[in-house]
Amino acid sequence: MTEKALRLGTRRSKLAMAQSGQVADAVSQVTGRPVELVEITTYGDVSREHLAQIGGTGVFVAALREALARGEVDFAVHSLKDLPTTQPDELVVAAIPVREDPRDVIIARDTLKLADLPRGARIGTGSPRRMAQLNAYARTHGLDFETVPIRGNVDTRIGYVTKGDLDAVVLAAAGLNRVGRSDEVTDFLSVDTVLPAPGQGALAVETTADNAELVAALAELDDPFTRAAVTAERSLLAALEAGCSAPVGALADLLVDGQIVKEMRLRGVVGSTDGSTLVQLSTTGPVPETHEAAMALGRELATEMLAQGAAGLMGERAL
Ligand SMILES: NCc1[nH]cc(CCC(=O)O)c1CC(=O)O
Secondary structure (H helix, E strand, O other), rough: OOOOOOOEOOOOOOHHHHHHHHHHHHHHHHHHOEEEEEEOOHHHOHHHHHOOOOOOOOHOOOHHHHHOOOOOEEEEEEHHHOOOOOOOOOOOEEEOOOOOOOOEEEEHHOOOOOHHHOOOOOOOOOOHHHHHHHHHHHOOOOOEEEEEOOOOHHHHHHHHOOOOOEEEEEEHHHHHOOOOOOOOOOOOOOOOOOOOOOOOOOOEEEEEOOOHHHHHHHHHHHOHHHHHHHHHHHHHHHHOOOOOOOOOOEEEEEEEEEOOEEEEEEEEEEEOOOOOEEEEEEEOOOOOOOOOHHHHHHHHHHHHHOOOOOHOOOOOOOO
């Protein structure tokens, strides 16, 4: 007997197709049903140059959510770091699978590492979070590189280096892993140097709240530790009243003693894009066992960061 295929709404970019394909296979496994990819073309895909004006990466998420709400697809996969912190009532994040490598990386000419970039080197990144932390690193390590605003998909960004326009570009390790290009990485940036975006490396599998059977099936793909970590990170972002393009980094991880999980640590950073000011703090607490406990961890750190002047660093906006 062949069961009706589940429809997975996806953007058609290489990265979106790769992560949707991987989740499609996993969903097929747990449901025993075939999964069909349904490509959703968004205004952002057609008109890249107007992406900033029409609201950044949020437009991609919005188009997939509209397709879900209209019943054109059964579920969708988002990069968690591109997902707004507000959750529509009619939709539910049914699964957050195990997170990939959360780190940022550089791809530089001549296999250079960050610390080896020559004076005056130009590093491409459109992210205020990456600019702030890289420029702060340069200031504190006597380096003299410059961050240059760029945007575009993974291929476009790597192209700036291979064509010789820039010395290096910054990308997320997870995205490169998913499209099979991690062998081009020349330096994995320590999270002590560049704290990743809240939710970076994690995916969100979203469906309609009224589809109880599918919600339950998708929940089998959920990783509770990843969910607790990204919930705390995104709670920090929300409590700072920052959006996905704000200069905010956050990463929660587990503190382990031998084999025993002791606590969850949440680190956060906000900075000015020139790197002259960074507010960098961390907090630890019991591993959150509920959504509310994970939210509380993020709010707690946000309160401390705001007390140290974080709000004044969040005015800057760019993609
Ligand atoms: N903002 C674009 C974006 N959204 C998700 C990823 C891939 C990494 C991830 O899934 O967290 C990327 C590319 C990048 O930042 O290099």
